[in-house]
Amino acid sequence: MKIIKNKKSQIAIFIILALIIVVMLILFFLLRAAPETELFNEDNPQAYIEACTRQATEEALNILGPQGGDIEPYGKTLWEDYELVYHCYTNEYYEKCINQRPMLIEHIEQEITNFITPIVQECFENLEAKLEKRYEISTGDLKLRTEIHPRQVVVQIDKKFKMKRGDIIREINHFRMNMIHPIYNLAEISMEIVNQEIVYCNFDELGYMILHPEYDIIKFITGSANTIYILTDRPSNIKFQFATRNCLLPPGLGYSI
Numbered sequence: 001m002k003i004i005k006n007k008k009s010q011i012a013i014f015i016i017l018a019l020i021i022v023v024m025l026i027l028f029f030l031l032r033a034a035p036e037t038e039l040f041n042e043d044n045p046q047a048y049i050e051a052c053t054r055q056a057t058e059e060a061l062n063i064l065g066p067q068g069g070d071i072e073p074y075g076k077t078l079w080e081d082y083e084l085v086y087h088c089y090t091n092e093y094y095e096k097c098i099n100q101r102p103m104l105i106e107h108i109e110q111e112i113t114n115f116i117t118p119i120v121q122e123c124f125e126n127l128e129a130k131l132e133k134r135y136e137i138s139t140g141d142l143k144l145r146t147e148i149h150p151r152q153v154v155v156q157i158d159k160k161f162k163m164k165r166g167d168i169i170r171e172i173n174h175f176r177m178n179m180i181h182p183i184y185n186l187a188e189i190s191m192e193i194v195n196q197e198i199v200y201c202n203f204d205e206l207g208y209m210i211l212h213p214e215y216d217i218i219k220f221i222t223g224s225a226n227t228i229y230i231l232t233d234r235p236s237n238i239k240f241q242f243a244t245r246n247c248l249l250p251p252g253l254g255y256s257i
Helices: 002-033 045-067 104-131 183-200 205-211
Strands: 076-079 082-089 136-139 143-149 152-165 168-179 215-221 227-233 238-245
Touching (some): 045 104, 045 183, 104 136, 104 143, 104 152, 143 183, 152 183, 183 215, 183 227, 205 215
Antiparallel strands (some): 076 082, 136 152, 143 152
């Protein structure tokens, strides 16, 4: 009886091992045979241009955030290898700072537009070069504009793009790229900080974070009397940082009121 039971146990073990091996082989071949998916299809102009525009816009935003909203900072201070834009500045004792970016939202939109326009134009040229062997291509002038909204960046592109092969004609006049990003929200916080700095010579970052826990705000004063602000959108961990120079006191009395 013991011999019979041992044989049955061995058979059951072999069956289980065989099933495991079969399942592993099936999974291996399924995963190996899975086709690679393209990020975009060259025969789909909208998808091609959208992907190319998205990549260029992400590159612009990665530069803008750490520098305070400028691609090439003007009116800046150097801090930890970053060139930070002054959003509010004075060099006079006892004087309130002057807002250097009163239209920050519009400024960021224009900075993105200026940065990505030549890249998007090159995207169209590349697309045309890839399609002209199979299609007759005719295009018009490029008009591009950027809009930033709460947690959203939109790029609108107006450009005639016509594809013709035989009797088949396809014409597109408008392209659009939409991506999630908190640059608008962080810029709004920056403008609120500047407004409070001008009125009170200070910004209560702790009070703001209590009311808006989705943001982290770090503030500290450097040895050169600059105040550095680092804003972080907690859900995305995206940062926006800039400098102010405000309410200066003469040497011996401190750096600011």
